[in-house]
Amino acid sequence: MEFPCGKNSNNTSQRTPKIFILVALTFIILGVIPLHHTSKWYHAKDLVNHQSKKSPTYHMEDMEIKFTEDETCDIFKGEWIPNPDGPYYTNTTCWAIHEHQNCMKYGRPDTDFLKWRWKPKGCELPIFNPYQFLDMMRNKSLAFVGDSVGRNQMQSLICLLSQAVYPIDVSTTPDENFKRWKYTSYNFTLATYWSPFLVKMKDTDSDGPTKTGLFNLYLDEVDEKWGNQIEEFDYVILNAGHWFTRCSVYYEKNQLVGCRYCELPNVTDLPSSYGYQRAIRTVLKTINNLENFKGITFLRTFAPSHFEGGEWNKGGNCVRRKPFSSNETTLEGFHLDLYTIQVEEFKAAEKESKKKGKRLRLLDTTQAMLLRPDGHPSRYGHWPNENVVLYNDCVHWCLPGPIDSWSDFLLHMLKLEGRRSHKEKLQFIKQWS
């Protein structure tokens, strides 16, 4: 397996050809792995209905949002600081860990990467409190929509919640890419929708010019697998990115407009960022236009991979054992392109959403994850002798691991929603009194 998308790639990816590959590999893993190692999910039913046990480690004071400076603190800018209390679950207390992210099982020798927490500049971000989260989720539903990094986040959330209670499997299909869980005592539903491009996609050639598949992407239509079902949810967390370097043919208004490394005669080669921007725009616009959707949408920003010393398929690996400080690295190349597109498209869509009384938020994990080259499975996502496509996984995140902090962010944002709606109510009353 060479370059993911053909020889002509050099013409169009002047910026960071390297990164394409890194990213490209993701799809491979993302695509191939979910089919295997899923047996754990099937045992879930056996483990359900553990009565929630009150844990002494959660105090009422954790429930408050503490600000050391002001309310406008940007929780997404900060540093990782030591946290001797971590981790909050292990592979023996949580069955939801995906095989390839069960790093301790496969012999990861170090545990320091489990002992950090995110400290925003100017305020505190409390560690996730499962009881508080579940309390807020009473009678609510939450969907994860996107690729396997989104699934990674959902499994992290299930594991964090397993400190309190386990869900039961209420999936309506045996397809592992579309799971549905219920926390019965809270009447809380958690669902996952596999949609790595978010837009409508047809897998036209499972081989493609470079054996990583060739996809037709309909950049102005969302993937109906989630698009038709999302209205029922109170919260939706969207993500996409890693798959957009794959060989793809782009369609708009059902007309072929170009492609990414498709090597088809007379088809214009466009950068991955073209397809990505159009796709994100379509997705946010569609959600803004969903008549019956009353929920809150979170666009989760790109989580960078960390291959060093080579490309993903040329010996690249992630062997660092501690986080970067924010002054040691910056986002660049294709990762920066993706992030910029997300932020720009988010801002544009947010304006529209406000006009329509919709709620759209940015779950801006990029900077925090950029600083965690130590958090990936690397070669500890499988046995050493196993023949896997992505031998060194520097894309996904070990569980437990730094991705657990995404739930800290999420809970914090949910609390802010509570405040925000309170304020809006007060404003409304003031206006009319």
Ligand SMILES: *[C@@H]1O[C@H](CO)[C@@H](O)[C@H](O)[C@H]1NC(C)=O
């Ligand atoms: C959990 O990790 C330990 C190493 O810390 C390993 O020996 C064990 O097999 C793992 N168990 C499961 C269920 O993954």
Ligand SMILES: *[C@@H]1O[C@H](CO)[C@@H](O)[C@H](O)[C@H]1NC(C)=O
């Ligand atoms: C959840 O729904 C039930 C039944 O509709 C209702 O009795 C209960 O008050 C609701 N709880 C919350 C926290 O909304």
Ligand SMILES: *[C@@H]1O[C@H](CO)[C@@H](O)[C@H](O)[C@H]1NC(C)=O
């Ligand atoms: C569960 O929540 C839904 C809303 O999501 C509500 O319609 C239903 O009545 C609740 N059921 C129970 C048993 O509380």
Ligand SMILES: *[C@@H]1O[C@H](CO)[C@@H](O)[C@H](O)[C@H]1NC(C)=O
């Ligand atoms: C490609 O375009 C050229 C010039 O317009 C044309 O002569 C040729 O037939 C086209 N090839 C295909 C396969 O459409």
Ligand SMILES: *[C@@H]1O[C@H](CO)[C@@H](O)[C@H](O)[C@H]1NC(C)=O
């Ligand atoms: C980065 O910041 C840390 C303090 O957070 C400091 O100790 C270190 O010297 C700085 N490194 C560089 C390369 O500026």
